[in-house]
Amino acid sequence: MTGVVKVLFRIFEAIAARSPEEGGRLIFQAAAAGTESHGLYFRTGKIQPYAPIALDEEKRMYVWKVLCMRLDKLQPGILAIVSGSTA
DSSP: OOHHHHHHHHHHHHOOOOOOOHHHHHHHHHHOOOOOGTTTTTTTTTTOOOOOOHHHHHHHHHHHHHHHHHHHHHHHHHHHHTTTTOO
């Protein structure tokens, strides 16, 4: 099984992974893009449009609630720490 996992990882790596040089270049481009790019999705050296789910408030809130429930199961009380409250 370990050999299969290694092969699958290598395939994924060949398709999706970036070299350290490419990753560094992308970070530099994003930083140099200026404040007008803040909060936007940056990929392949340019600003990309958001996915439709990110523009739908109802779907965003659903994903946020599911994420919060999962985080709280993994680490009870984490949401209070993240939000800055002491409760």
